Amino acid sequence: MSCASCAARVERALAKAPGVEKVNVNLATEKATVRFDPEKTGDEALQRAVERTGYGLVPWSETEKGGEERREEEVRGLKRRFILAAVLTAPMLIGMVLSFIPASEGSVLQSIVHFLHNPYLQLVLSFPVQFGMGWSFYVHAYRALRGGGANMDVLVVMGTTAAYGYSIWQMIAGGHHFYFEASATIITLILLGRYFEAKAKGRTSAAIQKLMSLNAKSARIERDGRELEVPVEEVRVGDVVVVRPGEKIPVDGTVLEGRSAVDESMLTGESLPVEKESGSPVTGATLNGNGALKFRADRVGTDTALAQIIQLVEDAQGSKAPIQKIADKVAAVFVPAVLAVAVITFFGWLIAGDGVKGLTSAVAVLVIACPCALGLATPTAIMVGTGRGAEAGILIKGGEHLENTHRVDAVVLDKTGTITHGKPVVTDLLAYGMSEAEALGLAASAEKGSEHPLGEAIVMRARETGGVADAESFEAEPGRGIRARVRDREVLLGTRALLELEGVSMEAEMLGTMTKLEAEGKTVMAMAVDGTPAALIAVADTVKETSAEAVKTLRSMAVGVVMMTGDNERTALAIGKKVGIEEVLAEVLPENKAAEVEKLKRSGKVVAMVGDGINDAPALATADVGMAIGTGTDVAIQAADITLMRGDLMAVPAAIRLSRATMRKIKQNLFWAFFYNTIGIPVAAFGLLNPVIAGGAMALSSVCVVLNSLSLRAVHLE
Numbered sequence: 001m002s003c004a005s006c007a008a009r010v011e012r013a014l015a016k017a018p019g020v021e022k023v024n025v026n027l028a029t030e031k032a033t034v035r036f037d038p039e040k041t042g043d044e045a046l047q048r049a050v051e052r053t054g055y056g057l058v059p060w061s062e063t064e065k066g067g068e069e070r071r072e073e074e075v076r077g078l079k080r081r082f083i084l085a086a087v088l089t090a091p092m093l094i095g096m097v098l099s100f101i102p103a104s105e106g107s108v109l110q111s112i113v114h115f116l117h118n119p120y121l122q123l124v125l126s127f128p129v130q131f132g133m134g135w136s137f138y139v140h141a142y143r144a145l146r147g148g149g150a151n152m153d154v155l156v157v158m159g160t161t162a163a164y165g166y167s168i169w170q171m172i173a174g175g176h177h178f179y180f181e182a183s184a185t186i187i188t189l190i191l192l193g194r195y196f197e198a199k200a201k202g203r204t205s206a207a208i209q210k211l212m213s214l215n216a217k218s219a220r221i222e223r224d225g226r227e228l229e230v231p232v233e234e235v236r237v238g239d240v241v242v243v244r245p246g247e248k249i250p251v252d253g254t255v256l257e258g259r260s261a262v263d264e265s266m267l268t269g270e271s272l273p274v275e276k277e278s279g280s281p282v283t284g285a286t287l288n289g290n291g292a293l294k295f296r297a298d299r300v301g302t303d304t305a306l307a308q309i310i311q312l313v314e315d316a317q318g319s320k321a322p323i324q325k326i327a328d329k330v331a332a333v334f335v336p337a338v339l340a341v342a343v344i345t346f347f348g349w350l351i352a353g354d355g356v357k358g359l360t361s362a363v364a365v366l367v368i369a370c371p372c373a374l375g376l377a378t379p380t381a382i383m384v385g386t387g388r389g390a391e392a393g394i395l396i397k398g399g400e401h402l403e404n405t406h407r408v409d410a411v412v413l414d415k416t417g418t419i420t421h422g423k424p425v426v427t428d429l430l431a432y433g434m435s436e437a438e439a440l441g442l443a444a445s446a447e448k449g450s451e452h453p454l455g456e457a458i459v460m461r462a463r464e465t466g467g468v469a470d471a472e473s474f475e476a477e478p479g480r481g482i483r484a485r486v487r488d489r490e491v492l493l494g495t496r497a498l499l500e501l502e503g504v505s506m507e508a509e510m511l512g513t514m515t516k517l518e519a520e521g522k523t524v525m526a527m528a529v530d531g532t533p534a535a536l537i538a539v540a541d542t543v544k545e546t547s548a549e550a551v552k553t554l555r556s557m558a559v560g561v562v563m564m565t566g567d568n569e570r571t572a573l574a575i576g577k578k579v580g581i582e583e584v585l586a587e588v589l590p591e592n593k594a595a596e597v598e599k600l601k602r603s604g605k606v607v608a609m610v611g612d613g614i615n616d617a618p619a620l621a622t623a624d625v626g627m628a629i630g631t632g633t634d635v636a637i638q639a640a641d642i643t644l645m646r647g648d649l650m651a652v653p654a655a656i657r658l659s660r661a662t663m664r665k666i667k668q669n670l671f672w673a674f675f676y677n678t679i680g681i682p683v684a685a686f687g688l689l690n691p692v693i694a695g696g697a698m699a700l701s702s703v704c705v706v707l708n709s710l711s712l713r714a715v716h717l718e
Ligand SMILES: Nc1ncnc2c1ncn2[C@@H]1O[C@H](COP(=O)(O)OP(=O)(O)OP(=O)(O)O)[C@@H](O)[C@H]1O
Pocket: 414, 415, 416, 417, 447, 450, 452, 454, 455, 478, 479, 480, 481, 482, 493, 494, 495, 523, 524, 525, 564, 565, 566, 567, 568, 588, 589, 590, 613, 615
């Protein structure tokens, strides 16, 4: 495909094929994504549908193998053709330049100019350029026309052939208007543009290549009591993998033996190494530190975290941003419209009595009108933007999310696990009417079945001092607490509201203590045993080091920040004060989190929700942009549009910055592309544009667009 109208035509052909439900063709990645009913159609039918329009379709599985080589081959071929064309065209251009120098009659200069302007010499030089190096334009144009449409190759071919044919006719008829050098120069310049474009396009996928290169090549596994080295593809789930100090971890798994600090920065962007010991999860492509590790392989091949990240980034790069619809609509009607303008131009000038001017002007219209810059404006920026994000640990699921993020003016932050580390520890334990040890034992036994971080904190504390028994029954009340039977006693543990709902009333003194602890920013849970208040358990969670700075940065970007939590208001306000958030929504039950986001949206805000927990998932899906903390639960990551691989909140302003920068690039690109066509076409039609300059400008425009998008790679996100 050479321009936006090609992509539009392939897309239409696929959309019309029976059994196809949804289709997206991307010019920059040269990929088509099709959702179809396998009962009604298949690879081959789709392939035929595309081939009928004059293009080709290669199944995805085959592109993986040869994709990179094909691209390199294309770049090499274009370079070769450009150099040959340039060498042949140069004498004609030199002749043109020299003719501007005043030369006296009979001088050497004059004879050189004469020689270089000899129509026979020009015919001989330009013939191979037109039909040799330029042959592919004819092939592509023919295929497009045969498929019943037109693309930019048709414009190039029509323009240059008209100029060339007219020159030959002039030779036969004894005239002296020759345009051999014009058509040769246009072809040379377009080849140069295509060469640059193909090269630059290769660089837009650099992020993917970088990710792929992270993969380990081989792994050391233990089989039948022996250690042997195998290619990483041969590692099976359940294999025991041995990693020596300083080695790359080959696949995802769980540590069985050993202790080490692992550098996970390549995947998470988090620079501090993470301590690993028996039971810790390890991820393929990360780098082992000083210890030796032995781990069990849990996920291999396409299931590993790295493989999924690559897949996600690839999908995102190929997806469309809504803003592209404008360009697509224009591109679809562009070529026929330009042909019409060219015809009108020619006849207009002819009627005005200047057929020669009509011809050159029509050629200039055909050449300047190429919509290739238009087709590349959005997809190249989306490609580079999502790639840049992946490098910084910001995984964006699609172009639309990258686009939506730039409008965000309110960010809702979950408290536990998002602003704080989400690893609370028990700080205070006050027992009423029983020993502290007994209270802790009951609480921990009751919480044993809970996956809530608060429950885990209590169990952790109890493990330090003694055993934790199993509960006879366990029931969680989301957003309020738990109810359990332990050693034949009814245990109720959670918020004030939970106890009140069950008709348990606490003494004023106990409530006072609770309030006091909460004002310190601790989360306080009350426990009732068999209907009487028995203990208060306070836990504290540490605020992430960067949370306050992230809030400040967001403010400076004119983005409002709100904290939303299920925790009580006093605790929330105390934490809010630490990080600089005044607006706090506290005691929000899990089922109401989404409704709060909805309320904010209705007030006219474009809302980004940042969360980590299962209870955040509905809110993440409701928000205009859902951002999941990568260290959080899978459910949250599934529901979100963007995953922040590193736990720290500075990634939120970074994501917004990236989106703003990407949108700025897209708008610049679209403006440049539209501007250039809308100004260029009338100027050319009125005979004010030399066809050669038109060729140069058109080649430049797409190169400019691609380079402009590539400059996104250097954007500062911090
Ligand atoms: N397993 C549990 N054991 C004891 N109390 C609980 C438990 N689960 C919830 N609670 C009580 O319910 C409150 C709200 O819980 P919820 O899970 O909605 O929010 P959170 O995890 O405290 O905060 P955030 O919404 O910021 O993640 C907690 O503060 C706690 O008092």
